[in-house]
Amino acid sequence: MMEIPINVDVMEIVSSFTRHKQHGAFMLNGNNAFTNIALHQPAMSPIPCLTPSPYKTHRNISSDSSLCLTLLDPSPVLSLSSLQMEGEGSVASNKLINDGNQEAEVRKGPWTMEEDLILINYISNHGEGVWNNLARSAGLNRTGKSCRLRWLNYLRPDVRRGNITQQEQLLIMDLHSRWGNRWSKIARQLPGRTDNEIKNYWRTRIQKRAKQSEPMDFRSNVEACPGSSHDDGVNDQLSHPAEEQSIVGGGGGGGIQLPQFPCAEFTEHIWTLEDLWLMQSAADDYYMI
DNA sequence: AATAGTCCCAACCGCCGGAGT
DNA sequence: CACTCCGGCGGTTGGGACTAT
Numbered sequence: 001m002m003e004i005p006i007n008v009d010v011m012e013i014v015s016s017f018t019r020h021k022q023h024g025a026f027m028l029n030g031n032n033a034f035t036n037i038a039l040h041q042p043a044m045s046p047i048p049c050l051t052p053s054p055y056k057t058h059r060n061i062s063s064d065s066s067l068c069l070t071l072l073d074p075s076p077v078l079s080l081s082s083l084q085m086e087g088e089g090s091v092a093s094n095k096l097i098n099d100g101n102q103e104a105e106v107r108k109g110p111w112t113m114e115e116d117l118i119l120i121n122y123i124s125n126h127g128e129g130v131w132n133n134l135a136r137s138a139g140l141n142r143t144g145k146s147c148r149l150r151w152l153n154y155l156r157p158d159v160r161r162g163n164i165t166q167q168e169q170l171l172i173m174d175l176h177s178r179w180g181n182r183w184s185k186i187a188r189q190l191p192g193r194t195d196n197e198i199k200n201y202w203r204t205r206i207q208k209r210a211k212q213s214e215p216m217d218f219r220s221n222v223e224a225c226p227g228s229s230h231d232d233g234v235n236d237q238l239s240h241p242a243e244e245q246s247i248v249g250g251g252g253g254g255g256i257q258l259p260q261f262p263c264a265e266f267t268e269h270i271w272t273l274e275d276l277w278l279m280q281s282a283a284d285d286y287y288m289i
Numbered sequence: 290a291a292t293a294g295t296c297c298c299a300a301c302c303g304c305c306g307g308a309g310t
Numbered sequence: 311c312a313c314t315c316c317g318g319c320g321g322t323t324g325g326g327a328c329t330a331t
Contacts, residue, residue, distance in 0.1 A: 109324095110299070132316070148317075149300065184319060199320075200298050208296095 107141045111150055115140060119147055120155055153194045160192030164201050172198055173206060 107115075122138035128151060131144030140147060153159070164172070168190055175186045183195035183202075190198065 108301075130316085144316075145302095145318095146300075153299075181320065195319075196299075203321095204297055 106143060108146070111154075115142070116150070116155060119151060123151060149196075153196045158192050159194065164193075164197075164205075168193065169201075169206070172202065176202065176206075 118138055118140055122134065122140075126134070126137070128134070128148075131148040133144070135142050135144045135147045138147075142150075171190065172186060175189060179185055181199075183199040187193050187195040187198050
């Protein structure tokens with residue numbers, strides 16, 4: 001693996017990024033493919049990273065437009081064979097399955113940065129869907145289900161990170177009172193939030209509080225929340241996926257306006273550091289409410 | 290600083306329904 | 311009709327992160 005120290009202008013090239021526990025990783029949108037680049041030197045005057053920040057550990061990236069990056073894999077399209085899988089055999093458990101004459105390893109457990117990059121790279125070029133084929137074609141030793149879950153819950157560019165806001169909490173409780181544990185249905189009303197996230201939030205926070213018999217008088221607040229009518233007719237409308245409009249941040253109709261991330265197609269939108277700054281300030285403004 | 294307890298969430302599992310054959 | 315494959319969903323849990331002592 002060749003390491004080429006380079007200096008790059010982040011303002012020009014950063015289209016999106018993920019971060020890993022040990023080092024930042026920028027995905028550069030050059031030649032319609034991502035290149036694996038690791039940030040070796042977190043520089044001075046850090047700014048908080050906003051989104052998408054798939055990895056739990058919160059790190060800072062520098063506002064310096066010029067960072068010292070090291071090119072880890074100069075090839076435009078990543079292939080699994082060219083990568084050293086991080087923590088292979090230690091963190092993730094592997095299972096042997098019989099695939100015809102040849103045995104293939106199906107990786108399980110936490111996704112590595114390299115796998116993420118491969119998945120993002122593949123979807124950015126070929127689109128999503130037919131997940132089993134996708135997993136095979138991309139060279140990922142993962143099940144289609146695993147790839148789908150990783151993409152939908154974590155890697156999609158429009159996945160929102162950060163705490164559930166009070167408005168969102170009220171909406172979740174309201175919708176749950178109507179629909180029960182229909183997490184995916186509820187999630188469709190909260191742009192950028194995943195069913196998994198809402199489900200976790202419900203179980204760890206709301207359910208816990210309910211068990212502690214903490215009175216939760218949210219109905220009156222919910223009533224005042226635009227788009228959260230308890231009218232059954234509205235429920236019916238919301239039940240049709242094609243007609244489902246997001247209650248939070250949805251288009252038109254005076255719903256709560258959340259900051260919108262530039263979440264269009266990977267291939268069509270280049271995220272710049274300016275985008276991140278704008279998102280950051282928009283989010284700050286919103287969460288100050 | 291070390292340890293124990295708790296919290297949180299990413300990712301798995303099993304089930305179900307729809308589409309295709 | 312029966313079977314297989316796939317996508318989607320809700321429930322569960324292992325383990326890292328965090329907090330209290």
